[in-house]
Amino acid sequence: MAPNFGRSISFPLTPARSFSKPFCHVRSVSLPGTTSSHPLLANLHAHIAAVRSWIQDTASLQAGLTAIHALHAALADLLLLPESHRVTSNACDRLLDAFLLLTDAHQGFQECLMSLRHAAAESRAALRRGGATRLASTARSQRRAEKVLARLAASVSAVSSKCARLNLVGEDAEMAGAIMQAAAASAAAPVAMFSAATSMSSPASSCKKRSMFIPTFATRKVETAEAAMERMYALERCFDECDKPCHMVFRSVVQTRVSLLNIMTPTI
Numbered sequence: 001m002a003p004n005f006g007r008s009i010s011f012p013l014t015p016a017r018s019f020s021k022p023f024c025h026v027r028s029v030s031l032p033g034t035t036s037s038h039p040l041l042a043n044l045h046a047h048i049a050a051v052r053s054w055i056q057d058t059a060s061l062q063a064g065l066t067a068i069h070a071l072h073a074a075l076a077d078l079l080l081l082p083e084s085h086r087v088t089s090n091a092c093d094r095l096l097d098a099f100l101l102l103t104d105a106h107q108g109f110q111e112c113l114m115s116l117r118h119a120a121a122e123s124r125a126a127l128r129r130g131g132a133t134r135l136a137s138t139a140r141s142q143r144r145a146e147k148v149l150a151r152l153a154a155s156v157s158a159v160s161s162k163c164a165r166l167n168l169v170g171e172d173a174e175m176a177g178a179i180m181q182a183a184a185a186s187a188a189a190p191v192a193m194f195s196a197a198t199s200m201s202s203p204a205s206s207c208k209k210r211s212m213f214i215p216t217f218a219t220r221k222v223e224t225a226e227a228a229m230e231r232m233y234a235l236e237r238c239f240d241e242c243d244k245p246c247h248m249v250f251r252s253v254v255q256t257r258v259s260l261l262n263i264m265t266p267t268i
Contacts, residue, residue, distance in 0.1 A: 040074070040077050040078050040081065041078065041174070041175070041178055043074050043077070044071075044074040044075060044077075044078050044178055044182055045178065045181075046074075047067070047070050047071040047074045047182075048071060048178075048181050048182055048185045050067045050070070050071070051064075051067045051068060051071050051185045051186070051188075051189050052185055052188075054067045054189070054192075055188060055189055055192045058192050058193065058195075058196040061193060061196060061197060061200075061238065061242050062238075062241050062242050062245055064189060064192070064193050064196070065193070065242060065245035065246055065248070065249050066245055067189070068186065068189050068190075068193075068249050068252075069245065069248045069249045069252050071182060071185060071186060071189075072186065072249070072252035072253060072255070072256050073252060074182075075179070075182045075186075075256055075259075076252070076255055076256060076259055078175075078178065078179070078182075079179075079256070079259040079260065079262075079263065080259070081175075083175050084175060084179065084263060085263050086175070086176075087175075087176055087179065087263065089264060091176070092260055092263055092264050093264075094162070095163075095179070095183055095260055096257060096260050096261070096264075098159050098162060098163050098183060098187060099183075099186075099253055099256055099257045099260065100257065101155065101156070101159045102156065102159060102186065102187060102190065102253050103250065103253050103254055103257065105152050105155060105156045105159075105190055105194075106190065106246070106249055106250040106253055107250060108148065108152050109149070109152060109190065109193070109194060109197075109246060110243075110246050110247065110250060111148075112145045112148050112149050112152070112194075112197070113197070113239045113242055113243065113246060114239075114243075115141060115142075115144070115145040116142060116145050116146075116197070116201050116235070116239055117235075117236050117239035117240055117243075118141070119138045119139075119141045119142040119145065120142075120232045120233075120235045120236040120239070121232070121236050122134065122137075122138040122141075123135060123138045123139070123142070123228075123232050124229050124232040124233055124236065126138060127225050127228055127229050127232070128229060142201060145201070146198050146201055149194045149195075149197055149198045150194075150198060152190070152194050153190070153191050153194040153195055153198075156187060156190045156191050156194070157191045159187040160184060160187035160188040160191060162187075163180065163183040163184040163186075163187045186253075186256075200235060200238065201235065
């Protein structure tokens, strides 16, 4: 039998061969021994931390939407790994239910943003023309949208607590834990986002109400109306800038559900 020279070190590797193996190793889609060293897991944990950091300071809705979208993109990459298929069917079922509710919530959020943006534009026009009836009508529309946002925040809050309690069991505990943390962060972020959108809208609404009850001869009415118009314009611009990122987040949540369904569906 011919001897095996597979492990021989008699001949030094050429420069081309010495670079080939590390390069292929970095591009591999399988976990290299321990999952803690895999770049996709590290990338997911970084995006989870970014989302949690935004939750602590919801200064920008657009930044929050961007962070959530990036988190789902990182999670989608991780779910392509063969190791993610070790997650139990029961856990996948619960994750599918959670992401279905998140899909509905983000779709409702898109509709609320459109309503609030339209109400802001109508309010600005009514303030400019002095139409009290039209202003009262837009204020009612705005309050309805704020109530919908409050209901969405309550429903997503329940999803967030359920995701935090998920116990994903599989051969790879770190992989399962990362998926659970991503799901919990993905559910917690919309709660903060819906509340932030409501708090942004409410001061503008109260500013409009103040301008309606100041006497016509008072100089302060003009100042308050101008402040209200400026606030309405800033609100309208903010919601308009969030439209595209909001749609991207909605699509990424749907794609996450598709990836989970692919895990549960046997390969033919």
